[in-house]
Amino acid sequence: MISTRRWPSSVWGKMKMKFTKMQALGNDYIYINCLNQVVDNPSKWAVFLSNRHYGVGSDGLVLILPSEKADFRMRMFNPDGTEAEICGNALRSVGKYVYDYGLTKESSLSIETLAGIRTLELTVKNGLVSMISADMGIPVLEPLKIPVDFPGDAYVEQPLKVDGRVFMATAVSMGNPHVVAFIDDVDTFPLARYGPAMEHHKIFPKKVNAEFAQVIDRNTLKMRVWERSTGETLACGTGCCVSVVGGVLTGRCERKAVVRQIGGELYIDWDAGSGHIFLTGPSERVFDGEI
Template identity: 40%
Template sequence: MAIAAATSASTTTLPSSSASRAPSAPVRPSSFFSPSSASSPPQSRLLRARIPLRTPRLSISAAAAAASMSVRTPERSSPPSSFLDRRESGFLHFVKYHGLGNDFILVDNRDSSEPRVTPEQAAKLCDRNFGIGADGVIFAMPGINGTDYTMRIFNSDGSEPEMCGNGVRCFARFIAELENLSGKQRFTVHTGAGLIVPEIQDDGKVTVDMGEPILKASDVPTKLLPNKDHSVVKSELKVDGVTWNVTCVSMGNPHCVTFGAKGEQNLQVDELNLAEIGPNFEHHEMFPARTNTEFVQVFSPSHLKMRVWERGAGATLACGTGACAVVVAAVLEGRAGRSCTVDLPGGPLEIEWREKDNHVYMTGPAEVVFYGSVPI
C-alpha cells in the first residue's frame, strides 16, 4: 500500500506514485533521519512532510515536491541507529503504527518523563486533514516502579486515557525497534491502568497480559446499581428512549458492553449508526468518567463480532481493551466461552480470559505504516 504524503493540503500539483509497500516487512529508513541524508539526491530519500502545529496548513518544499510521493520502507540492512540518534532541534520525529487499523503516532520519549508535545499539539497531529492523522499519540518513556518502560497516550481529542490495548501492541513493536531487538521479546510497561506485560511472538504478533478485569461497579466506574456480586451484568440502560442491556467492565479503562436492546435476540452490528448513538453512551450520566462502548454480535461461543465507540476517539477500526471487555462480558452473560476470536472492523483479535489466574490475554498484530518528522 503506497502512502501518499499531503495530497490535498497543498495547491502544488504533485506526481502520483505507483510504488507499493508490503505491510508485513516494514523497516526503519536510515537516510530519512541520518545526518548524511542532506547531501543525497531527492530521489534517494523519503519525503519530509512539514506539518506545522500552530497553523492548520501543510507546506511542502520545492525539493520535496520533486521527490517520490510514496512513503517507502528501505532495506533491512540499514543501520539501526540512524533513526534513534537523530535529535534535530525543533522537530518531532515519529513512527506511525497501526493495530488492525487503530493507528498511532509513536514518539521516542525515553529521555524525559514529560511528553514532548502537549495534549493540544497531539490533537492537531492526529487531525486527518491538517495533521499526520491518527487515533492517538503514544510516548515511550522511562520506566518507573521497577518497570522497563512507561507508556502514555493522548487521544485524538487531547484527552489522556489510562491505557490502550492496540496501542500497547504498537508500543511493544516500537520498543523493539528503538532497542534494535529481534525475535521473542517481553517487556514490563507502566501505564495509567497499572502494569501491562506485552510479549512479541516469533511471528511478529504481540500477546499482551492485560491483567484482571475490574468488575466492581464503583471501580469501573458506573453509577448503575450492581445486580450481581457488586457488578453490573445485563443491566438496563436507557439511551435516547431505547432500553439496552449492558454489562460494565474495566480493563483499566471503562467499558459498557451491549449485546442488544431489551428484547432483541441478536444484534446486527453492521446496521448501527455509531456516529449517532455512540456519543450518547460515552457521555451518559451513568458513566462519570465517560465510557467506551462495544456493540456485540454473537456468531458462536468462540466467535464474536464487535463495533466500538471509543471514549475520546469516536468510531475506530479496533479497540484492544474493548475486545477484552467483550469476552469478559460474554462469559458473564453466558454467551461465550473464555477463549474467543473477536472480529473488529480492522481485523480479528484472539482473546482469552484464563480461569487459572483471572487475567485476560490479547494477541494481535502491530505494523509500521510510515516514518516522518514535523516541526514543533
C-alpha cells in the first residue's frame, strides 16, 4: 500500500513551484511567492511539503499574496492541511521575505491575515532584514471570541482538569485561540501527554494552542508550546504573547518580558497605553528550492 503522505501523483511532474524555507527560532515554514505563481489546493500541498520524511519538512506552509487592504496578504496552513488564522513567527518571516527578495523597499509594512491586518517594523543591516517587530494587536479576553466555553467575563486563572491533572489556566486569543498554564519546571514537563489533551479539551470548540510557562523572574519567562494541529514546536510567537498576557493578568511578570523557548528568545512588550502587544525577534532564510 502506498502511503498517502507521499507526493500527490495528480500534480507531481505537471507543475514547477519555487519555494523558500525560513525559520524563526526553529519555527520553520515553507514560503511561496504567490504574486507570480499560483498554488492550487494549498491544503493538500501543506500536508505533503510539511512532512519531515517524505516532503521538505516544516511546521506548515505560508502563501504570500497581493492584498487590496494591506501591502501583502498571507495565508498559512498547518501540517494537517487546516488553515490557521495567524502565526507570529510566520508573520515576521513574511516581512523578511518580501524585503530581502525585493518585493518592497519599505521597512514599515502592513500584512493582511485571517485574524486581521498586522503591522511590521523591519530592522535592516547590510541590505537584509535582521530583526522584525510585529504589532500583534490587542489580546482578546472575551470567552466567546477566543472561543472558550465559559460563562464569565474572562477565563483567567481558572482550574482546568486535563488527563487527571488540574492546571490553573488563562485563555486568550491573539487572532487564534490559546491557553496558558504556569508550572514549576517546563524542561521536565510531559508535554506530549498534556499538550494534545489540552488542545482537544471540550471547552475549546475550535481546539486550542496550549502553552506551559515557567517564571524565571519578573522580566523572564520560559515556555514550551503544543500548537493546534501541529504538535510541539521550537517556538511560537503568539504563544509568547499569551504567556506574557497570562503572567501580567495573574501578577507573575511585567508587561515587558523575554520569553525563552527551545528555539531561542522572543521579546514581548504589552503596551499599557494602547493595549497592543508587540513581538520582536529574528528570522532567517534556510534555503530556496523548486519542486
